[in-house]
Amino acid sequence: MKIERDERRLDFTPIGLAIKRAREAKGMTQEDLAYVIDRTPRTIMYNENNGQHPSLNAFYQMMTMFDISVDQFFFPEKYPENSCRKRIDVMLNSLDEKDLRVIEATISSQ
Numbered sequence: 001m002k003i004e005r006d007e008r009r010l011d012f013t014p015i016g017l018a019i020k021r022a023r024e025a026k027g028m029t030q031e032d033l034a035y036v037i038d039r040t041p042r043t044i045m046y047n048e049n050n051g052q053h054p055s056l057n058a059f060y061q062m063m064t065m066f067d068i069s070v071d072q073f074f075f076p077e078k079y080p081e082n083s084c085r086k087r088i089d090v091m092l093n094s095l096d097e098k099d100l101r102v103i104e105a106t107i108s109s110q
Contacts, residue, residue, distance in 0.1 A: 012047070012052065016047050016051050019062050022094055025094035036065070039058055
């Protein structure tokens with residue numbers, strides 16, 4: 001069995017943008033988010049805008065806090081760039097619970 005090195009690297013830029021959109025949709029500032037996850041506002045800015053990788057714990061906190069699915073970023077072949085599912089996932093991540101209930105009722109009535 002031949003073992004080869006895995007040279008793949010995660011481009012964090014799209015994830016950072018999803019975090020930024022979700023944070024703004026919740027009315028939070030970078031300072032608010034930094035306080036909640038015990039980081040500096042500058043770190044949040046670098047994560048959101050420069051694609052800098054956060055620590056695993058900070059990543060986990062942000063993804064779960066904003067209910068962002070990592071599937072679309074880790075398995076992009078399942079979510080083509082222009083797919084309707086990807087666009088809907090991004091929109092759903094920015095909705096609050098009340099809006100999600102409306103969407104759920106709409107889908108259930110089909």
